[in-house]
Structure formats: structure tokens, C-alpha cells
Amino acid sequence: MTATPLVEVKNIKKYFPVKKGILGLKKSYVKAVDDVSFTIHKGETLGLVGESGCGKSTTGRLIMSLLDATEGQIYFEGNEITTLSDNEIRKARRDFQMIFQDPYASLNPRMMVKDIINEPLIVHGFEPKERMKRVKELLEVVGLNAYHADRYPHQFSGGQRQRIGIARALAVSPKLIIADEPVSALDVSIQSQILNLLKDLQNSFDLTYLFIAHDLSVVEHISDRVGVMYLGKIVEIADKKTLYKDPQHPYTKSLLSAVPIPDPKLKRERIILKGDIPSPASPPSGCTFHTRCPLATEVCKKEVPKLRETSDGHYVSCHLV
Amino acid sequence: MANPETSGLATEMALDQNVEKSSPVKDFWRKFKKQRLALVAGVFILILVIIAIIGPVITPYSSDEPDYANVLQGPSLEHLAGTDNYGRDIFSRILEGTRISLSVGTISVLLGALIGTILGLISAFYGKWVDSIIMRICDVLFAFPGILLAIGIIAILGPSLVNVVIAISIFSIPNFARIVRSSALSIKSTVYVEATKSIGAKNRRIIWKHIFPGTISSIIVNFTMRIGTAILTAASLSFLGLGAQPPTPEWGAMLSGGRDYLSTAPHLTFYPGLAIFLTVLAFNLFGDGLRDTLDPKIKD
Numbered sequence A: 001m002t003a004t005p006l007v008e009v010k011n012i013k014k015y016f017p018v019k020k021g022i023l024g025l026k027k028s029y030v031k032a033v034d035d036v037s038f039t040i041h042k043g044e045t046l047g048l049v050g051e052s053g054c055g056k057s058t059t060g061r062l063i064m065s066l067l068d069a070t071e072g073q074i075y076f077e078g079n080e081i082t083t084l085s086d087n088e089i090r091k092a093r094r095d096f097q098m099i100f101q102d103p104y105a106s107l108n109p110r111m112m113v114k115d116i117i118n119e120p121l122i123v124h125g126f127e128p129k130e131r132m133k134r135v136k137e138l139l140e141v142v143g144l145n146a147y148h149a150d151r152y153p154h155q156f157s158g159g160q161r162q163r164i165g166i167a168r169a170l171a172v173s174p175k176l177i178i179a180d181e182p183v184s185a186l187d188v189s190i191q192s193q194i195l196n197l198l199k200d201l202q203n204s205f206d207l208t209y210l211f212i213a214h215d216l217s218v219v220e221h222i223s224d225r226v227g228v229m230y231l232g233k234i235v236e237i238a239d240k241k242t243l244y245k246d247p248q249h250p251y252t253k254s255l256l257s258a259v260p261i262p263d264p265k266l267k268r269e270r271i272i273l274k275g276d277i278p279s280p281a282s283p284p285s286g287c288t289f290h291t292r293c294p295l296a297t298e299v300c301k302k303e304v305p306k307l308r309e310t311s312d313g314h315y316v317s318c319h320l321v
Numbered sequence B: 001m002a003n004p005e006t007s008g009l010a011t012e013m014a015l016d017q018n019v020e021k022s023s024p025v026k027d028f029w030r031k032f033k034k035q036r037l038a039l040v041a042g043v044f045i046l047i048l049v050i051i052a053i054i055g056p057v058i059t060p061y062s063s064d065e066p067d068y069a070n071v072l073q074g075p076s077l078e079h080l081a082g083t084d085n086y087g088r089d090i091f092s093r094i095l096e097g098t099r100i101s102l103s104v105g106t107i108s109v110l111l112g113a114l115i116g117t118i119l120g121l122i123s124a125f126y127g128k129w130v131d132s133i134i135m136r137i138c139d140v141l142f143a144f145p146g147i148l149l150a151i152g153i154i155a156i157l158g159p160s161l162v163n164v165v166i167a168i169s170i171f172s173i174p175n176f177a178r179i180v181r182s183s184a185l186s187i188k189s190t191v192y193v194e195a196t197k198s199i200g201a202k203n204r205r206i207i208w209k210h211i212f213p214g215t216i217s218s219i220i221v222n223f224t225m226r227i228g229t230a231i232l233t234a235a236s237l238s239f240l241g242l243g244a245q246p247p248t249p250e251w252g253a254m255l256s257g258g259r260d261y262l263s264t265a266p267h268l269t270f271y272p273g274l275a276i277f278l279t280v281l282a283f284n285l286f287g288d289g290l291r292d293t294l295d296p297k298i299k300d
Helices: A056-063 A086-092 A113-123 A128-141 A146-150 A158-170 A188-205 A216-222 A240-245 A250-257 A298-302 B007-016 B024-032 B036-058 B090-126 B128-143 B146-157 B161-188 B191-199 B203-239 B251-261 B267-294
Strands: A007-020 A026-040 A045-049 A071-076 A096-099 A176-180 A208-213 A225-230 A233-239 A308-311 A314-316
Touching: A007 A056, A026 A056, A026 A071, A026 A233, A045 A056, A045 A216, A056 A176, A056 A208, A096 A158, A096 B191, A113 A128, A113 A146, A113 A158, A113 B191, A128 A146, A128 A158, A158 A188, A158 B191, A188 A216, A208 A216, A225 A240, A225 A250, A233 A240, A233 A250, B024 B267, B036 B090, B036 B267, B090 B128, B090 B161, B090 B203, B090 B251, B090 B267, B128 B161, B146 B161, B146 B203, B161 B203, B191 B203, B203 B251, B203 B267, B251 B267
Parallel strands: A045 A208, A045 A225, A096 A176, A176 A208
Antiparallel strands: A007 A026, A007 A071, A225 A233, A233 A314, A308 A314
């Protein structure tokens, strides 16, 4: 892990301004992503988990440059992409593509499948002759048929649509694919098909994934490393095995204890968190998790914990570890 | 290559071999057929269009040659709608007037729709100050009653049919701009537009390939409805002497010419009035039917 990482995210922040007061003059901010740093190495899958609203999708969109970061830098193969102009970003997107959560919303209902998959090829200047061949090839790669090209998205099931979305993302042979909850809108039986497809594609095309999800078992299945987010911050990031076997952060522990085990006889301790996730518009002082942490002490209320390496490649942000 | 062989997928494939090939045009026709009233209105409009094209061929009399032997005659077999104060056949004049009314209505709304659509798309896509400026200008135009605005424009440009077209198209612009803006705004925030952006597509491509096609149905509906209004406005302006000038057989001008004979020969005003009424009604009904068919919220 000494080579330049494919993606390096450094202290990235995204604050959304919210206008308050009668004239909208008082500004406050929703801290969607607050000082997040991590790296993604070539060929690996980094899973990003957390509750809804914790900023995991925002992080994905920041890397895609669909949103501009408030602060911080993102490097792609060593080049900073946060400072690129709109036009340069457009060209750079050839190397990173995205798969969206809802396959019912991410395909234009007025376009035929071939036009949807063709679009990235047109945008990035592929030869017209090459394009149709490539579209058919891609359809086969994702497990559909070439004759599906002349249909509209509404003629497909959710799983098939997600395959179309994957074909579109693959079209220009990207290096990184950001998958924003790609299976959470699908039936459980279809989920595993799509997950296996993603794994197969990773092997065939040497892809790197940032896999965003809220389902821990899905993430365990596909990821090499996993990062856990809480209220816009990464609280723990480690190897998949280490994280699932030896979670350090109390939040990770409680998350893992909530994963159902398919054995009714097996008893284990469930850590049930009190209360709801606080509003990211006014996050708690100190460690943002202290309001719900069963182990919180005085220090946690005052000081913001730093992400520290506890063992090789295992980073935790907690005063008590 | 990936080979996701799973039984679920296999059945899915087998099933969808039989999916009926559907196209937007077929879908549209299937739903539109059910709108009886709109269908009748559509046929009526089609007849009007045919009359407008081949008008002079089928008119039984010349529309502007006076016949002083047959002045102010009531409807008869010879003159279906009677004759006016110069002895001209009113039926022939109405047929000839169809061309004027339809073309004034269509051209003016077409111009308004063209400019309004472009402004609406720009306004929705770029937002911020561009949006504010365009929408405030539209607000100003909206604040004038339509006919007053048209009178004002004609007062500046001078009375003629061409200026009526210009006036009507100007006050159609804000209408289209608003409608296109609102549907463009909702499309702009969809995930598939975001997906297109993430592919690396240029703004121009996003606007014309993704946002614009989504606004077409509302443009078509509004277009049809506005033609009715435009014909009515053009007739009103001609009635006031600001549009078509006599002896042009424009419906509004004919109404105006028949005013003095309202009590003695009401057919002079009745038939042109009926023509205006039926035409505007047909366009409104047709527009209603289109809206019900094209609105995605009304499912069959």
C-alpha cells in the first residue's frame, strides 16, 4: 500500500448554508461532511456505511465533483481535482463514473436504452461506428441482451434497470466507480445478483469501487475496507475483517450488534442507542457521538477526538480507545 | 467477461421476450382516442385547416366583390349565411377568414412559444440572477391585461395584421416562459439529469437532450390553448379597428362591419361570431384533451 492511492481525500468539508430569520440574513450551516479524510487504493473496494443523513452520499458526490467542497482537497491519481474548472472536470469524469441508488429515477424515461448507454460514448468522443458495437457489448457484459437496446427503461424490472445503469457507468472504461447505495432500492433476491455482477466486473475490468451503503451485510460482502460515518465524520475505518471482528468505536459496535444473525438460539448483547441522530445543523460539541454514547465521559463533551491509528490500517476516532 | 447466470435472471429474460413494442406515439394515440370531445374538436380543427389551405377554391362567391343587387339578404340556399351591406356573400367571407384567423393565431403563438421556451429553459437551468431577471420581466408583462398590452404595442407599431401577430406573440412569451421554466425546474432536479452531468455531458446537451424533451408535452398543451386565445385577441383587435382593415374578410373586422345592422340584419354579426366561438372552443377542448392525455399524473 505504498503506491500513490487512486483517490485521496484530505480534510474535505461540505457545509450547506441555511437561511434563517425573517429576511434570510442570518446564515447557519448544515455540516453534511465535516473534515473527512481517507484514501482509496487501486483495485480495492472501500465501503462507506452510516445512518441516513450522515453524509456518505454527499461524500460520494464530492468525489464526483457533482458538488463543490467547502474546504479540503481531493486527489485523483495524485492530481488535485477540487481546483479544476468545469470544463476540465467534464473531461476528467471519463475516469470516474457513478451508479445511482434508484434505478427508477436514474434513467431518462424518454430515452431508449441504447441512447442512454451511448451517451457517455458520445460525450467523450468515441467513433460513431464503434459506439453501437460497444453498446451491445456492454449490454451483454452486464447480463442483458443486445436486443434490449431498442427498449425504453419502463419495460425493465428494477434489477435490469440497475444493470443498464451499470452499463452506462462502464461505457467509457472508468478507473473508479462510485456506487451510491446501488442495491438498496432492489429486492433482496436481486441484490445478490447485482452485487455478484459488480464483483465480477471488478475482476474483469480492474475497477476500484467506493461502495456507499447503509446495509452492513451488503458492505461486508463486497468491501475490502470499510469506513463508518456518523454525522459527517468518519469514526472508524479499517480492514473489513478487522472491523467486523474487532470494532473499536462504540458506534461501530452498536451498529454491528444490530445486524441480525440467522440463528434464533444464538444470544448476544445488543447495544441499543438512545435517542435520534442529532441535527447536522447543530452538531453536539466535542465528540459528536457523546449524546448517544453509552461510555461517554466529560472529555467527550469538550474535545473533538482525532482519527488515530490504533493498529496497522485501523483508524478510530474515540477518546476511550 | 461477467457471467451472472442465475435462475431469476433467466425467467426475467424469458418473460420479457414477449414485451410488446410500445412507442410514445402509440401510447399517446391509445389514450387520446378515449377523449371523445377532444377527438371531435380535433376533427373540426382539421376541417378548418383544410378550409384555410384550399379556401378560395371552394368559396361559392368572391369574398370582396360587391353585389349591390343583393344587399343585406338573409340566409337562403343561394347565400347560406346571407349577404352583408355590400352584397358580399358572408359564408364565402367566413371561409376565407379562416385562413387569416388560423395563420395569425398559429404564427403568433409559434413565435411566442419559441422565445418563451428558450427563456424558460435558460431561466430554469442557470437560475440565480439570470432567472430573477427573466422572471421579473415576465411579471411586468403579466401585470398588463393582455388586450391592453396588445393595444399598446399596436399603438406604437401602427394598426395592421402583421403588428397584431407581433403584439400577440409578445404577450404569449411570459406564459410559455413560466410554464417551461416550472417543468424544466422539476426535470433539472431529477437523478437522471444528475447522472448525465456525472457522465461529463455539457450543459447544452443536458438542456436540449434531457430537459427540453420533458417540457414538450406542456408546451404542446399550452400551444393549443393559446391559439384559441390568440384568435380571440386578433379578432378583438380587428373589431377595434387595430388589426385587419376592411375589406379584409377577417372575422373580427366582419363583426365590426356588421355592428350598425345588429337590429335589422343580425346575421351580419351572428355568423362571424359563431365562427370565432366554434374555433376558439375547438382549440380549448382539443387542448384540454391533450393535457389529459399527456399529463403523466393522470394514469389510465
